[in-house]
Amino acid sequence: xIEFDHVxxxxxxxxxxxxxxxxxxxxxxxxxxxxxxxxxxxxxxLIDMLERPTSGKILIDGTNVTKxxxxxxxxxxxxxxxxxxxxxxxxxxVYANIAIGLQFRNVNADEISRRVSESLELVGLEGYEERKxxxxxxxxxxxxxxxxxxxxxxxxxxxxxxxANLDPVATEKIExxxxxxxxxxxxxxxxxxxxxxxxxxxxxxxxxxxxxxxxQIGTSKQIFYQPMNRAVAHMVGVADILDGVVTENExxxxxxxxxxxxxxxxxxxxxxxxxxxYMRPEDITFYEKDSIxxxxxxxxxxxxxxxxPMGPMVRxxxxxxxxxxxxxxxxxxxxxGLALGKETELTFKASAIHVVERTxxx
Numbered sequence: 001x002i003e004f005d006h007v008x009x010x011x012x013x014x015x016x017x018x019x020x021x022x023x024x025x026x027x028x029x030x031x032x033x034x035x036x037x038x039x040x041x042x043x044x045x046l047i048d049m050l051e052r053p054t055s056g057k058i059l060i061d062g063t064n065v066t067k068x069x070x071x072x073x074x075x076x077x078x079x080x081x082x083x084x085x086x087x088x089x090x091x092x093x094v095y096a097n098i099a100i101g102l103q104f105r106n107v108n109a110d111e112i113s114r115r116v117s118e119s120l121e122l123v124g125l126e127g128y129e130e131r132k133x134x135x136x137x138x139x140x141x142x143x144x145x146x147x148x149x150x151x152x153x154x155x156x157x158x159x160x161x162x163x164a165n166l167d168p169v170a171t172e173k174i175e176x177x178x179x180x181x182x183x184x185x186x187x188x189x190x191x192x193x194x195x196x197x198x199x200x201x202x203x204x205x206x207x208x209x210x211x212x213x214x215x216q217i218g219t220s221k222q223i224f225y226q227p228m229n230r231a232v233a234h235m236v237g238v239a240d241i242l243d244g245v246v247t248e249n250e251x252x253x254x255x256x257x258x259x260x261x262x263x264x265x266x267x268x269x270x271x272x273x274x275x276x277x278y279m280r281p282e283d284i285t286f287y288e289k290d291s292i293x294x295x296x297x298x299x300x301x302x303x304x305x306x307x308x309p310m311g312p313m314v315r316x317x318x319x320x321x322x323x324x325x326x327x328x329x330x331x332x333x334x335x336x337g338l339a340l341g342k343e344t345e346l347t348f349k350a351s352a353i354h355v356v357e358r359t360x361x362x
Contacts, residue, residue, distance in 0.1 A: 001026040007056035009042055016042050018212040032192040033199040034209035040192035044158045048082045049073050081149035082158040087141040089133035097133045097144055101152045119147035139170025159191035196236055208232050226354045233278050239325035240279040246271050261321040264297040265353035274358040283352035284326035286336055289345050296347040307340045
C-alpha cells in the first residue's frame with residue numbers, strides 16, 4: 001500500500017534519512033521506534049506529503065506521490081489523517097474542533113452531527129460536544145485530535161508520538177483506542193514512538209529507526225528477541241551481546257566459545273564460524289545451589305559486580321567468566337539473598353540465545 005524506494009531526505013547539510021526502503025501493508029499497525037532525532041517524524045511527514053524527499057520514490061497504492069502536483073496531491077492526502085505529538089486545539093467547542101475536516105469537505109450538517117457523535121463515542125468523550133477544547137486535559141485533547149482525524153474516515157491514520165506527554169492512565173486509554181480502531185474499521189495505522197514497550201504492545205510490525213536508517217523491520221518477537229545487529233539490540237534493551245566462535249554443532253545445538261567460556265545455543269551455524277550472540281536480561285534465572293532442577297543447558301557460578309534498582313525490578317551485572325546482565329524482580333532479589341559481591345548460581349536456556357554470524361563490518 002505504501003512503499004519507500006531508496007528515499008533520502010536532507011535539511012540543508014543534515015542527512016535526516018539515508019537511503020530508506022520499506023513497505024507498509026494495508027490494514028496493519030506499523031510502528032517506527034527509535035530515539036529522538038532519528039528521523040521518525042520525518043518519515044510520517046513524508047507519507048502525509050507535508051515534505052518532499054530529496055531523492056527516491058514514495059508510492060501510495062502504486063502511485064508515485066513524489067511527482068504529484070498540488071491538486072492531485074490533495075486528493076491523496078484526503079485519504080489520510082495525521083495527529084501530531086502536541087495537539088493544537090482550535091478556539092471553540094469540542095464539536096467545532098472535530099467537525100472542521102468535514103466542513104472543509106462540504107459534508108452536510110446532519111452527516112457532520114452523526115459522524116462527530118460517532119467519533120466522540122469511539123474516543124470515550126461522549127457528552128463533551130459543548131466543552132471548550134482549550135480547557136481539556138492533555139489526554140482529553142489528544143483524544144479530541146484523534147476524533148478529528150478519524151471522523152473523515154481515512155484509509156491511513158498517522159500518529160506522531162501520540163502518548164509522549166501523557167500520564168499512564170491517559171496513555172492506556174489511547175493505546176486501547178488505537179487497537180479498537182484497527183479492529184472496527186481495518187484502517188492502516190502508522191505511528192512513531194520512542195517507547196519500546198508501546199511499540200511492542202501495539203504493532204503488527206515494527207521498524208527500528210537509528211540515525212536516519214532502518215535498522216530492522218519485523219514482528220515484535222523478531223525485533224525484541226532476534227535483533228540483526230548491535231545497534232538494534234542496544235535500542236530494544238538486549239543487554240547481553242557477546243562475540244564468540246562456534247566450536248561444534250550437533251543437530252542444531254551449537255557450542256560457542258566466548259573468551260574460553262562455553263555457551264550452548266540453538267543455531268545451525270557451522271563450526272569455525274565467528275558469531276555474535278544476543279540475549280535479553282530477563283532470560284537469566286538465579287537460584288540457590290542444588291535447589292532446582294533445570295533443563296537449561298547453560299549453568300554458571302558468578303559474582304555480582306553491580307546492582308541497580310529499577311522500581312520493582314533490579315538489574316544485576318554478574319561476572320561468570322563472561323560479564324552478563326540480568327533483570328529480576330525486587331522480591332526475587334531479596335528472597336534469594338542476593339547482594340553486591342555475593343557469589344550466585346545462574347542459568348539460561350539455549351533457546352534464549354539469538355546467534356548471528358559475525359562479519360568484518362560488525
